[in-house]
Amino acid sequence: MTSPEATVPAAQALGPASQSLPKLPESAIGIDVGGTGIKGGIVDLASGELRGERFRIPTPKPATPDAVAEVIGQILQELLARPEAPAAEDLSVGVTFPAIVIDNVVLTASNIDPAWINCDTSQLLSDLPGRTFTLNDADAAGLAEARYGAGNNLAGTMMTVTLGTGVGTALIHDGVLIPNNELGHAQFEGEVKAENKVSAASRERLGMDWPEYGEVLRRYLVYLERIQPVNRFIIGGGISQNPELFMPYVTGLRAEVVIAQLVNNAGISGAALFAAEQARLADSQSS
Incomplete structure (x- = not known):
């Protein structure tokens, strides 16, 4: 039974x-x-x-x-x-x-x-x-966004991508955490680690302006879609406090791309x- x-x-x-x-x-x-x-x-x-x-x-x-x-x-x-x-x-x-x-x-x-x-x-x-x-x-951070923030009550699969000193990724399916995703450490466009090119710290280190950075982030999310399809990407980390600077350039993805709600906490x-x-x-x- x-x-x-x-x-x-x-x-x-x-x-x-x-x-x-x-x-x-x-x-x-x-x-x-x-x-x-x-x-x-x-x-x-x-x-x-x-x-x-x-x-x-x-x-x-x-x-x-x-x-x-x-x-x-x-x-x-x-x-x-x-x-x-x-x-x-x-x-x-x-x-x-x-x-x-x-x-x-x-x-x-x-x-x-x-x-x-x-x-x-x-x-x-x-x-x-x-x-x-x-x-x-x-x-x-991904669990909190899934239960309390930008993924609350969303069925299916979502991924939170945190952009700061490095890049963190968290995968949630139907509200349940699949731990230790760590796709910020995957190879991406010739970099040993994606975070060497995609993190907020890397944007400053490489001198990228916001349109250029938004395009890099868009390509990274396209890459993530190929290896782990999701219904929604949630963009978090300190950089998410200023979405107007880069989000207009993150377009053309199958998945919805939204900004995290809980940010620092x-x-x-x-x-x-x-x-x-x-x-x-x-x-x-x-x-």
């Missing part, structure tokens, strides 16, 4: 209104580890919005696992001291890294200290309060949602 869980649409099966998971808590904490700063916030899981201001500490140099873990602990301590903090007995903490992360183990270090390779974050962060889960930073919101859902999944599987 088919279980009730198997009949739940994928968009709901891991969503805040899930019929197959116990109800999520009202809030969780997300912490986004970046190259220049580590920022965290308390996230309302119904809306994806932050409860109170986010808290940021500069990324230590060198950004070794122990040094970053200490900063994560400081951010968590500050957030838990707030009156709107989640209850200790139901605390989930999501942490993002600019790396491939599988089962809470960091497997790459293209934009972070090499000491992170094969680091088990479950052990590294085991002394922190609550239950901690880690994921790729672009995946967190997407990683925090997605990390918190991911952690809360993973905690509920673990509970349901052990019961």
Whole structure:
């Protein structure tokens, strides 16, 4: 006999209104580890919005696992001291890294200290309060956009493309994250990594004006369509705050191309949602 869980649409099966998971808590904490700063916030899981201001500490140099873990602990301590903090007995903490992360183990270090390779974050962060889960930073942003932002309630397949120091990609199908897509590291037009040509930092480094950059981005999205067809591209990262400068040149794609809605807080919101859902999944599987 088919279980009730198997009949739940994928968009709901891991969503805040899930019929197959116990109800999520009202809030969780997300912490986004970046190259220049580590920022965290308390996230309302119904809306994806932050409860109170986010808290940021500069990324230590060198950004070794122990040094970053200490900063994560400081951010968590500050957030838990707030009156709107989640209850200790139901605390989930999501942490993002600019790396491939599988089962809470960091497997790459293209934009972070090499000491992170094969680091088990479950052990590294085991002394922190609550239950901690880690994921790729672009995946967190893509999950947040799919559930709360420009992809909310969209069936089918979408990809969030974050444009900043590098290029991150996150693939979502019917509301479910397919992790560690990392197509910013694919070869593109002679570059070993697409991000060497397509990132916002590369635009400045190569001296591209906005029409030229918009055309490069258009060709990159055409390339992505060939290897991973989607219904919608969501363009995020800091560059998405000024879409009028480049979006008029991103034309002629089969997929719809839209601008992200959550921008700076997407990683925090997605990390918190991911952690809360993973905690509920673990509970349901052990019961």
